[in-house]
Amino acid sequence: PPTVPPPPGPPARGSLSLHRAFLRSPLGLLRLGQLALGAAFWVTVAAHKYEGAAHFALFAAVLIWLLTLALFGLSLLGRWELVPWLGSRWLLTNLVHDLALGVGLYAAATGIMGHKAKQRSFCNLPGYSQHCLYSAYLSASICGGITACLYLFSGLYCLLRRCQDQRDII
Numbered sequence: 001p002p003t004v005p006p007p008p009g010p011p012a013r014g015s016l017s018l019h020r021a022f023l024r025s026p027l028g029l030l031r032l033g034q035l036a037l038g039a040a041f042w043v044t045v046a047a048h049k050y051e052g053a054a055h056f057a058l059f060a061a062v063l064i065w066l067l068t069l070a071l072f073g074l075s076l077l078g079r080w081e082l083v084p085w086l087g088s089r090w091l092l093t094n095l096v097h098d099l100a101l102g103v104g105l106y107a108a109a110t111g112i113m114g115h116k117a118k119q120r121s122f123c124n125l126p127g128y129s130q131h132c133l134y135s136a137y138l139s140a141s142i143c144g145g146i147t148a149c150l151y152l153f154s155g156l157y158c159l160l161r162r163c164q165d166q167r168d169i170i
Contacts, residue, residue: 016077016079017077017078018076018077019075019076019077019078021170022075022076022078022169022170023076025169025170026154026157027075027094027154027157027158027169027170028072028075028076030150030153030154030157031068031071031072031075031154032072033147033150034068034102034147034150034151034154035065035068035069035072037143037146037147037150038061038064038065038068038106038143038147039065040139040143041061041106041109041140041143041144041147042058042061042062042065044136044139044140044143045057045058045061045113045136045140046058047136048133048136048137049133050133052116053112053115053116054112054113054116054137056108056109056112057108057109057112057113057140057144058109060105060106060108060109061105061106061109061144063105064101064102064105064106067097067101068097068102071093071094071097075090075094075169080093090168090169091158091161091162091166091167091168091169092162094154094158094169095155095158095159095162098151098152098154098155098158099151099152099155099159102147102148102151102152102154102155103148103151103152103155106144106145106147106148106151107148109144110141110144110145110148113137113138113140113141113144114137114138114141114145116133116137117134117137117138117141120132120133120134120137121134
């Protein structure tokens with residue numbers, strides 16, 4: 001009797017390699033800027049004494065930074081299909097992440113840190129001898145504002161690709 005060939009095994013995964021086209025794309029460059037400035041924001045806040053609403057600003061910045069790092073890593077390795085349900089909608093996932101989470105939470109965090117800087121503006125006077133958090137809060141606010149703009153630009157880039165019936169992030 002004829003022998004039946006064995007059923008095919010699971011598809012072999014290719015070796016991990018960098019998706020260089022993503023790294024050179026506008027979204028890849030924006031992601032690098034978001035990661036750098038986002039880290040500057042939360043390191044600036046975390047390195048100084050903070051209280052009250054700054055806890056939320058720090059939480060929001062770290063949360064978005066970690067999510068952005070995950071999106072960047074999966075996109076750089078070209079492995080977004082490994083994420084259940086979201087992998088097949090990767091462009092939409094990036095769009096929602098950038099516009100809803102990135103812009104929204106960084107705008108709130110920037111507003112909080114700007115308000116805290118305004119509250120501490122009195123200690124920016126010459127001759128004030130006590131420890132002053134004005135510069136740290138102002139620096140964090142500026143980094144947060146620029147980061148929110150980078151998320152807006154990457155969200156608009158993803159929206160433009162979506163409107164052009166593109167399904168990929170590059």
